[in-house]
Amino acid sequence: MEAMRIDDTNSVEQEKFLETAVKTVKAEAFEMKRSLDKSKRMDALKHASIMLAELRTGLLTPKYYYRLYIDVVNELNHLESFLLDELEKEKKEESIAELYEHVQYAGTIIPRMYLMITVGVVYMKLMPQMRAELLNDLVEMSRGVQHPLRGLFLRHYLLQVTKSLLPDAAEGVEPAIPGSGTVRDTIDFIKLNFSEMNKLWVRQQHQGPSKEREKRERERMELRILVGTNLVRLSQLEHLTQEVYEKEVLPSILEQVVSCRDPISQEYLMECVIQVFADEFHLATLNEFLASCKELAQEVHIKNVLIALIDRLSLYVSNAVGSNIREEIQLFEIFSAQAEGLIQSRSDMPIEDIVSLHTALVSLAVKCYGEKLAYANTVFLSLANNLKDKQVEGIDMYSHAGKELIRVLRVPVDEYKDVLRVALLTDYPRAMLPLNYRGRCTASAFILQNLIDNETGLKSTDDIDAVCSLIECLLSDQPDQPEDAHDSEEFADELNLIASMIHLIKAEDRDVQFLLLNGLRKRLGAGGKWRIRKTLPPIIFSIYELALNYQQSDGDENWDMKVRKMFVCAMGTIGALITTGEMTQLPLNLYLEGAIVANRIKFSENAMVVYEFISKALSVLEDEIADSRERLSALALVTNSVLKVDCLASENWEPLVGQIILAGSKMFKKADQVRTLCSAASLYWKGKVAESEGELRNGNKVTEILKKSAKVAAQCMEPLVQQQLFVHLLNQYYYFYEDGCTVISPDVLSELISRTRDAAIQLEPSREADDIDQHLQHTLQHIRNTKDKYPELAEKLQI
Template sequence: MNLFSTLATFCLELGSVYIKSKEAPAKDVLKDLVEMCRGVQHPIRGLFLRSYLAQISRDKLPDIGSEYEGDADSVMDAVEFVLQNFTEMNKLWVRLQHQGPGRVREKLEKERSELRDLVGKNLHVLGQIEGVDLGMYKDAVLPRVLEQIVNCSDDLAQYYLMDCIIQVFPDEYHLQTLETLLGACPQLQPTVDVKTVLSQLMERLSNYAASSTDVLPEFLQVEAFAKLSSAIGRVIEAQVNMPIVGAITLYVSLLTFTLRVHPDRLDYVDQVLGACVKKLSSKPKLEDQRAKKQVVALLSAPLEKYNDAVMALTLSNYPRVMDHLDNETNKVMAMVIIESIMKNYTCISTADQVEVLFELIKGLIKDLDGTAADELDEEDFNEEQNSVARLIHMLYNDDPEELLKIICTVKKSIMKGGPRRLPFTVPPLIFSALRLIRQLQSQDGDVAGEEVPATPKKIFQILNEMIESLSAVPSPELALRLYLQCAEAANDCGLEPVAYEFFTQAFVLYEEEIADSKAQVTAIHLIIGTLQRLNVFGVENRDTLTHKATGYSAKLLKKPDQCRAVYACSHLFWVDDQDGIKDGERVLLCLKRALRIANAAQQMANVTRGNSGPVTLFVEILNKYLYFFEKGNPQITSAAIQGLIELITTEMQSESTAPNAASDAFFASTLRYIQFQKQKGGAMGEKYDSVKV
């Protein structure tokens, strides 16, 4: 056998020389050579022999433009020669799998894989024959090659040769013979990785479409999308054992092709998603991690292509695909959607869009079946809810009526979120509603056809409901801040009863829900600061609120906190931009009360020795005296300031008071300010003349 192979090789070399001599037609010599090779039937020797034949005949084929009888008829002879050699080589290659015992089968498969290029070279030669035009490829080449691929019934050969066809021949040929090529795919062995073959085909066609806009009409003419979609459906149906991840991967490739070739056809995109839904219908929830990733890739593709999440909201099958994701992956996809909106600054501007969007991200805004917010990692949970909060700020419409619908739609969704989510999602919605209220300040009327009139007063009712949900969570400190924000907005709208109600709710929260001493200090200063800015209240209501504020200030746990809150209340009785609020007597009462508290704190510090903090309180109160003195409060006299300076000096020099650099510096700075005012002269300088420093 070895001797015959050697002789055959020698004959091939002689044949090559004979063709060069041109003493006989090249096609006849090639025909004799390919027939002669049949004598070597050992798979490996036969493969190498025929590979050598392909190599030495490559430049001697009777192609158009060739020196070896190149005319239209002889081109077909060249094609026939290559096809015959390819067929025989493929048969030898396939036979290799049956050589040797079963225990070395894995080794044989590895050897077969290494020899595949010997067979594939024939297809490369076919692709380089100039005379093989589209017509010849369509009528003679492709059918013969596909027939051999299907009939060999070998998964390795079928996968490799299908890939060769896709890579070797021009994109235009693939497009024009798409139906024929795709028709072979369902006939391949179930173990063939058809999804990769089809994916590579669609990628080549996508690149071809992207290369020039002139070729796009060809895609429409041959109905490429419909044929690809149909072929994928037939392949999935034929390969009943195909893993679900394989089917979804095919749809991902088809969607990628669609988005690149037909980006304007949203109906095509929805068809792909619908086909995926049909495939997933037998599996309520995906369990395969790879399949989940592919579904995320499928749903992410339109977002990445259009950079506009609103486009995804118009796809009817988009939420249907998401419904097949498990809760964790559903949340991952919801985060992808939100990130797309944030990245592209997409404004969701209608209530209908908001309703669809919040259905898509429902995994983030409420507990789904089998999960609870309490079970989630705190850091991950906070990141998710902060994303939802940022999303709410992206929901806007210039039309107040539509914006109100959006707010009501969001409210309906987030109120199902549970106590752990509400502190994240309620505040941004409240601020959106407050923004709407400021739009409506100059308007008065109802939203046509709506149950809730679009008036500030009615929107405040909605706000009150939302904040009550926070106070029940409980998040009393957050609720108190929001009540004060609403009170300020009601003040701007001139709604005294509404502002008073919000302040009342804030005081109730303060009294009943806020127990921590530090939180009380923060809350009372927020109340005082907000109340100072409001001008909507009449005398009676304002007196009631200021009385409560001063009363709560004096009841704080620590004396220094009491002192600071009480002297802060002095500003409630003297507001520069409100002529009716200038009660010098009550300002003086607050400051004297603060002095008494500071004095009590100082006495306690003297007992404990070494606590010099209360001296700073005296300096802070001195600065308040100076403020109101300059504002023209007749009750604050230079004598009172002088007496306070002397008191502070005495306390600092007392043996019972430990030195404190901060207090000393604060007092020295205050005295320098007084001295500066005296030196500056003018009306203010005259006021300070009687103060000795």
């Protein structure tokens, strides 16, 4: 807070200084223009000089000085165009030369230099043959301004106003106008201006008290573009040839950068060089540039420089038309050696920097040398080794280093779009290890996500092994895994990804497919309670799916055995869900699903498998399911499954159904007993057994069970529930009656109808009562509608 306040008062003060200065500038500019209009050139220059004297101030910070500078330069532009107009009309060579001399009488250097530049520009425009000489003169004379801020702005002005005048004619060819200069003159001019500006910029760092260091660094950053403009100008020269760049321009820039020993300047200028000059130039001077990188100050974030260069060149090379550049220049070797050397030489390099250097290298390897997996692999190996050397582990993925690490791990995944290819980078998983548990899981998760997004089919054990090697941390408990890891959303998401992965297993051969599934099952089975709950069910479904595809033996003599093996495998897997996974409902469902699937496949032992599966399901029901609601629905599922099965012999069928009825009659609530028994009754009606064709249609058994149900219903104390059950029973009876169960007599129906009708009247009015009544009315209506079919019944009921 305090710092803010200080800054505030400071800016108020600055505004005041600026305002005063601008006022003078305005006033003198006005006088200057008036004198110009009256053709009093000397007076105009005098006013311009007073105006320019405002730029001698030492009171303003760079930001405010810049504003003042802009105002002054505007006025100078006016002066320049006015003088150009006038002198063009006069057509006298001496007048401009005299004017150029005249402004040099200014007693102070700042106004003098600005005026010299302004008049010099007019001079150059009028007499192009003087360009080379004048440019040299101006840049040399500017040496007199040694004050960093004032010098930087002066030289910036020089650079700005001469922008369109810089000679750019090819070297060695006499220019059209002798003396108008060639690109050589411009290079010399900018080289000098650049090195002088950089010196001033660096010197700025050493001015004032050391406690204001940060402020000064901030101010310097604001001014860097002034220095950088020199390099931009150089890069814009049409006739700056690669040769000149290589032999002269770059060496002199590098010399300046290295020798200034200023981290801010070094880092900025190196990046600047990378950004402004052409890729071809960079390629040609790679070694020189990199050699200089080594000589930079320790404080320079050299990795930024290197990364910028690598990124730039990898982009260029990967887009290059003739990609033989890659062969010509051992880009990868050069850069990786550089990076390694850099890391070795800077023991205090932050982890994130080490990692991001590798990121750039991986990008280069992956983007430009996609076919050379060894390159990318080397980088991961070196990254792993470097991190090992630094003894870093358990990196948080949200830390700087962690983010970088995740980034580098993503590069080949995103670029290859083929996880199997990533898996060929054998050292890749090692680079994951320094991350903490969550970080590794995240990395594995995006690998899986990529696998799924690209629908990469897994066709062999090798494929599975490859993928598993990349997602190790998702498959089993990890030493550094937090206790409650399974509670997180991420954990669930990651398991879903694994589940999705299972569906990518697509072997060409069915046997192999089973082998793969079984193999993966074993791996996943070791995942512990929380994982297998989600990962094993899809395996089981995949096995069922595979089994269904295996309906025909296709001449395979081992067919029976193979199908059986699948079910054994599925059964064992379900068993694991119960024992290790501590699940009930789902295994029960899976058993039943298995029974149905097995029933559809006509292999020799299918009846045995079906019996086993259903009995297992019943065991689960008996042993594991205590909650009555769950039991109810589970029993319904079992019942339905048995209904769908037709391969069981009576000797196997009977015990199962008996068990269902027993389970139904053991239901805790009377109402539940009634309902389960009702549905069990249908087993004897609609169920099928192996020996006989068609449904059993055992009316005696049906009525027996229904009667039993009715007895139980009668024991029900609550009138509402009882009524509900009786209506249900009525429906059941009528259903079987309608379906041709002759054992059911119309008497029974009529008794049920009258009973329910009577009870309906007795019920106290309530919402539930209404619903039940409605149900009853619908049932009766249905009976009425069908009365014509059953005259006997109609008569009995008198409807």
